[in-house]
Amino acid sequence: MKKIFFLFFALSLFATAIYSQNASTYFPASTGYKWYFKNTPLDSNNNPINNLITYRIDSFATVQNYKGRLANFLLSKSNLVNFNQNAPYTDTNYINFTGTDAWTYLNLSMLPDTMLFLQDSGFVNWIKSFENWYSTFRFAQNVGSEYTIFSRDTSIYIDTLGMTVPLTLSLKAIRLNDQTVNTVYGNYLSKKFVSTFRVIYRPFPFINLTLYARPDTAWFASGIWLVKEHIPSSTFSLAAFSIPYTLKIPGTLTELAVPTSIKPVSSEIPQHYELEQNYPNPFNPVTNIRFKISNAGNTKITVFDLLGKEVGILVNQYLQAGAYEVNFNAANLTSGIYFYKLSSGNFTDLKRMILIK
Structure with a gap:
């Protein structure tokens, strides 16, 4: 059981790696650009929880090589009470633009300490193998055409069941029609992507049972980058294993906000x-x-x-x-x-x- 819960936690980081026709035209041209976001939690029915609103500041810091690609470094500080909170930047995200594709890097460097309890070097190394560059947003992709960012098969032994469970982890995306997004700074015609992370149980060939699915929608405006993101609440269920366990995971609505003092x-x-x-x-x-x-x-x-x-x-x-x-x-x-x-x-x-x- 430890492995499947950790697998769910670790690989769901794909869905939290920041989102990104030449793809680079959707990103600010110069370093120093800052984004100010309001993050509104969503309950299990996707209603906003306004008394738990937090804020986030992203900063375009530099451009330099990272893990084999020329990367735009985005520093981030989140869970702020307000934009004036004196807090350091704690996260770094990496974005590369190649032609019409925006690549994002999945960094799992924070995982080793959390994986010590697994005592399975093979499984830990398999998790770490996901750290890489991925062609996440393909701006020239045909509208309505789904593409695979990654898909991998594995098997996990669940001691509670006394059996080995075959699983597939996948992240797929689709570009939808451009959409005008209303923000505090005005209306922006934006590229719209929906990327869905899934954990699938394969009890038999050609039979797939979804344990977890989370569709994230993101909108990108030319020269600005991310202007809105909607992550709906989701459910992680072990009902396919006849285990009566369901975990409700809150969603988040991320929108541009006006910085004030x-x-x-x-x-x-x-x-x-x-x-x-x-x-x-x-x-x-x-x-x-x-x-x-x-x-x-x-x-x-x-x-x-x-x-x-x-x-x-x-x-x-x-x-x-x-x-x-x-x-x-x-x-x-x-x-x-x-x-x-x-x-x-x-x-x-x-x-x-x-x-x-």
Whole structure:
């Protein structure tokens, strides 16, 4: 049993390796580019769990050779409470562009310590053999045509059953029709891929029973890279072995977010709620917004364009009573009139600001 659970854990890392017509045109041209993401957990029914939202920052660090390919290095720090959290970059992802394909590298260097309990060098080495470059996103692939990223067969002895179980692990992908994705920075016509990781039990030839399947959908915009990712909740089941075990695995919705900096500006407790006029105003491209809340509670500041479309969320968290200031960076927005709204408790107020570039 230890092996099959570890196999599920280790190989599911394929689905968490970051996603990526020349394929390189979908990636930023210069190092220093940063992505700001909001990660919303999804429950077993794929409903958002808004009180568990976290944030992630990715940074395009450098371009250099890695494991035989010229790679774009993406540093990442995740599980942030907000974008201002002082945290180091803890993960590195590697992306190579060759012609119309985007290759990603599966790094299993973190696995050895977790595999000590298996006491099976052959199985451990087989797991490690998956570490390699893979042609993950094929931008010239015909729409609707599935392709195989990898597929491998193995057998695992399950002591609970007293038998050897033949398994297939596969990762397959399909490119769907281009789709316009609405983000906080505007609408982007994006390439859309669905990649599905599967663990399949093969009790007899030509009979395949799926133990686990997770379809991940990712959208890529030209010059920006990943603009949205949807990983639905999934189920890992051992029912095919007559073992009454089912594991529900939460999903995640990843979307672009507007980076903001919120800070308290006074130690005094306000007597009333207040939303102040932004300053400077007009502005280009950064402005500051001060506000007061007289009671602790969930607080949200949202920015809308002249048509009422939401273009950014500056604050969306539980705050103690106090006076605060948040900055708004509109570098990715066009000149025009925008509105910002404060909602906290039963209080709501709206003000206008002008962006001039």
